[in-house]
Amino acid sequence: MMKFDIVRDRLLDGLNDVMKAVSSKAAIPILTGIKIDVTEEGLRLTGSDSDITIQSFIPAEEDGEQIIRVIEPGSIVLQAKFFNEIIRKLPTNDVVIEVTGHLQTHIRSGKSEFHLIGSDADEYPLLPQVEEDRKFSIPGDLLKSIIRETVFAVSSSESRPVLTGVNWQVAEGELICTATDSHRLARRKTSLENLAGEYTAVIPGKSLQELSKILVDGSTPVDIVLANQQVLFKSGNVLFFSRLLEGNYPDTSRLIPSEYKTNVTVNGKTLLQAIDRASLLAREDRYNIVKFSTDEGKVVEISSNSPEIGKVEEQIEAIEVDGEELKISFSAKYMMDALKAIDGQDVVIQFTGSMRPFILKSAHDDAIIQLILPVRTY
Structure with missing residues (x-):
């Protein structure tokens, strides 16, 4: 059981972000859906293809303005493709979403009413666990530039999977991002104040391209947490998780x-x-x-x-x-x-x-x- 009403534009903004992680060819059937969690604080949308997971939070209230009215908290997973299209084409900016027995989900706006059959939110995979010991932040516009200046040079061939990613190396207060497909190489160095320690991670090029699309322009800091198998980017109300590539990245400095x-x-x-x-x-x-x-x-x-x-x-x-x-x-x-x-x-x-x-x-x-x-x- 669940019921809330929400401003459609804000719901669409959140959907635009999480849809970037949803694949129609997901290996686990429930991942073709979007998970919706409603609490008194607001609404969380989660989309994933198991390589990338994006979560967007819409607060119930912002700057004194009510965005969501929560009547009954709850969770549901709805087919991403249909839910996104329905919300996009609703006739008014006010949307009421209600889940009744047997996961029946009703979406109302103006004189329009849709009924969707949802899935049980308990079957949706949990978010990756990320320990926050390797954490630093980068202004959003700088992060976008770093991605743009390197990601095009990753390999598109799966014969050496590690080359389909960008190697991020933290050393001596510097972040060095390197991409190569063995015919060319792109390297970008950035000095950052809050870098400590020395470590490397290979982030899939595809993940960085999707991340770049959801970063807002401007210098708002993006927090980055590098864990063993995952990287987490936090930007505003959006969490972006990506798996890391395994394998040793070649030493490119001697090239x-x-x-x-x-x-x-x-x-x-x-x-x-x-x-x-x-x-x-x-x-x-x-x-x-x-x-x-x-x-x-x-x-x-x-x-x-x-x-x-x-x-x-x-x-x-x-x-x-x-x-x-x-x-x-x-x-x-x-x-x-x-x-x-x-x-x-x-x-x-x-x-x-x-x-x-x-x-x-x-x-x-x-x-x-x-x-x-x-x-x-x-």
Whole structure:
């Protein structure tokens, strides 16, 4: 038994968050549902696919305004897909939800009434237990940036599952986030005041992408708790749990070259647009390969050649070029992803020869480093 009424917009906001964890292909049938718990304090919604669990809390009252009127507390699990669609399409902003005998659930709004058959909330898995010994916080907008600057480089192949995640390493007051698919690497370093100890965790890329969607813009701190098999992110009234990936993440620090033969400083946006144009004729190819060459002076040539389609050549003026002349080929997609992560600033590209990995970083700092393996072209 349970009965309450609630402001529909607030219920929808909560549903939008928890729906991101619900999968229609859940291994445990009850996980295709959303768990609803109502107490005097308010309403908790929980969604999970067993890898990710999201819980959103809607307080009964906020800033003196009543959001939920609880008539009888209780719990129920309702089919996520139908419940979400019903709430989205109700005719008014006032919703009454009542559970009567045999898990019969009635949803009323205006002159509209729906009846859903629920499931027993006791059968829903419990939230993961997380010990709070490794805890720190990051401003939400910074966390979003860190995810955006690294998560694209995780591997999409399940042959080495640990590479489908981002390695988070805490050491010496710094958080170092690294992603690699073994053809490229993205690394972001951040100094944080409240970091203690040394530990690492590999967080699935998919979890971080979903987390990024529910983080609100702005610098509200997000609390992060790293446990043995789970990580918990707390942001406002939302709890986001993700399982961690097992296995040892490779030591990537030795992949980053320490000396360079050619350094090119160039405007990131200009280079990104030139590579985008060059890749127009290279898209048929699996790697969409673009060639990059320097010669005397500050001119860099970007070109692409597809025997059946045609070729494109473009020269761009670099800010600075020094070192040996260079011809190198690489995947346009990888290069564009890396430039987008550095986001339109002037970039320094450091090469160690045409067949060695090269790195990109902002001309202003090396908080973000992108490494790319070139492609052999004959």
